Amino acid sequence: MSSTIGTLGEFGLIARITARFPATDDVVLGPGDDAAVVRAPDSRVVATTDLLVEGRHFRRDWSSPRDVGHKAAAQNLADVAAMGARPTALLVGFAAPADLPVAWAEEFSEGLRAECSTAGAAVVGGDIVRSDTLTVAITALGDLRGAPPVRRDGAAPGDLVAVVGDLGLSAAGLALLQAGLADREPTCPAAHRRPAPPYAAGPAAAELGATAMIDVSDGLVQDLGHIAAASNVRVALRGAALRAPAALVEAVGTLARAGAPLRSPLDFMLAGGEDHALAATFPSGTALPSEWTVIGEVVEGTGVTVDGSVPAVAGWDHFG
Numbered sequence: 001m002s003s004t005i006g007t008l009g010e011f012g013l014i015a016r017i018t019a020r021f022p023a024t025d026d027v028v029l030g031p032g033d034d035a036a037v038v039r040a041p042d043s044r045v046v047a048t049t050d051l052l053v054e055g056r057h058f059r060r061d062w063s064s065p066r067d068v069g070h071k072a073a074a075q076n077l078a079d080v081a082a083m084g085a086r087p088t089a090l091l092v093g094f095a096a097p098a099d100l101p102v103a104w105a106e107e108f109s110e111g112l113r114a115e116c117s118t119a120g121a122a123v124v125g126g127d128i129v130r131s132d133t134l135t136v137a138i139t140a141l142g143d144l145r146g147a148p149p150v151r152r153d154g155a156a157p158g159d160l161v162a163v164v165g166d167l168g169l170s171a172a173g174l175a176l177l178q179a180g181l182a183d184r185e186p187t188c189p190a191a192h193r194r195p196a197p198p199y200a201a202g203p204a205a206a207e208l209g210a211t212a213m214i215d216v217s218d219g220l221v222q223d224l225g226h227i228a229a230a231s232n233v234r235v236a237l238r239g240a241a242l243r244a245p246a247a248l249v250e251a252v253g254t255l256a257r258a259g260a261p262l263r264s265p266l267d268f269m270l271a272g273g274e275d276h277a278l279a280a281t282f283p284s285g286t287a288l289p290s291e292w293t294v295i296g297e298v299v300e301g302t303g304v305t306v307d308g309s310v311p312a313v314a315g316w317d318h319f320g
C-alpha cells in the first residue's frame with residue numbers, strides 16, 4: 001500500500017515538500033522559518049491569490065498531481081504577468097484528506113516547481129492542514145522592476161486590443177473530458193490540464209506601453225468586460241480576427257459528432273476560461289511583436305461587442 005499523508009504526518013510532509021523548492025536569486029530566505037524573505041528591488045510587490053478546489057477546478061481522475069501543480073501555479077503566475085510584473089515567489093496553502101497518498105503531494109509539488117521555473121519564480125513557503133476537500137490556495141508575488149503596474153482601468157478610445165496565448169483550448173479540453181472523449185483529441189485536454197500562460201509577454205507588454213491588461217481566466221468577453229467597466233469604454237472585437245487553431249476546430253468537430261451541445265470554435269474562444277492568455281490594450285500604432293494578435297479596438301461606450309453586437313456567450317461564474 002502506498003504511504004499516505006495521514007501516516008507521514010504534517011511535519012514529515014512539510015519536510016518532503018519543502019525539499020523540492022530551491023531558492024532563486026529573488027529569495028533571501030526560503031521555506032522553513034516563520035516566513036520567507038523575498039527581494040523587492042523597487043520596493044513595490046505585486047501580490048495575488050487564487051484557490052483550486054477538487055471537483056470545482058480539477059478532478060483527480062482527469063488530471064495527474066503534476067498537472068494540478070502546473071495549473072495551480074500557472075493561474076496565479078498569470079495574474080502577476082497580467083500586471084506587467086515578473087513573477088518572483090509562490091506561497092502554497094495545501095488542505096488535504098489524511099488518506100491522500102504522499103506521492104500525490106510530492107508530484108503536485110513537482111508540478112508547482114516546474115511551472116514556477118518556467119516563469120522564473122520560486123516556492124518560498126506555504127501551509128498544510130487536514131481537510132475533507134482537497135484544496136490548494138496559492139499566493140504569488142511579483143516584481144515590477146520600477147515600472148508602473150498595468151491596471152484594468154487604463155484603456156482609452158482609439159487603443160487597439162490584442163491577445164497573446166491560447167483561447168478556447170482549455171474549455172474545449174474540459175468539454176472533451178466531460179464527454180469521455182479526451183483520448184480521441186488529446187491536445188485540448190492537455191491544454192486544460194496544463195495551461196501555458198505567456199508569462200514573459202506581460203512585462204513585455206508593459207514596456208510596449210500597454211494601457212490595460214488582464215489574464216483570461218473566466219472567458220475573453222467576460223474578462224475584457226472587466227477592462228471595459230474599469231476603463232469606462234467599450235471593447236469592440238472583430239470576430240474574423242479570432243482565428244481558431246486546428247486543435248480547437250478538430251475538438252469541436254469531435255464533440256459535435258458525439259452529440260455534445262453545439263458550440264462553435266468562436267464560442268469557445270469568446271467564453272472559454274483557464275487558458276490564461278493575456279489580453280491587453282495599447283495606444284494605436286503600437287508595433288506589437290508577432291506573438292500578439294490584434295482582435296479589436298477600444299471605443300466610447302460600455303461593455304464588449306463582437307462585430308458590433310453583444311455576444312450571446314457567458315464566461316465562468318462560480319455562483320452563476
Ligand SMILES: Nc1ncnc2c1ncn2[C@@H]1O[C@H](COP(=O)(O)OP(=O)(O)OP(=O)(O)O)[C@@H](O)[C@H]1O
Binds near residue numbers: 049050075
Ligand atoms: N475574498 C476576497 N477578498 C478580497 N479581495 C478579493 C476577494 N476575492 C476577490 N478579490 C479581489 O477582486 C479582484 C477580482 O478577483 P478575481 O478573482 O475575479 O480576479 P482574477 O484572480 O484575476 O480572476 P480568476 O479568479 O478568474 O483567476 C482581485 O483584485 C481580487 O484580489
Ligand SMILES: Cc1ncc(C[n+]2csc(CCOP(=O)(O)O)c2C)c(N)n1
Binds near residue numbers: 075174217218316
Ligand atoms: C472539474 C472541473 N469542472 C469545471 C471546470 C471549469 N472551471 C472551473 S473554475 C473556472 C474558471 C476559473 O476559475 P477561478 O475563477 O476560480 O480562477 C472554470 C472554467 C474545471 N476546471 N474543472
Ligand SMILES: [Mg+2]
Binds near residue numbers: 049050
Ligand atoms: Mg481570482
Ligand SMILES: [Mg+2]
Binds near residue numbers: 082214217
Ligand atoms: Mg486575473
Ligand SMILES: [Mg+2]
Binds near residue numbers: 050079
Ligand atoms: Mg486569477
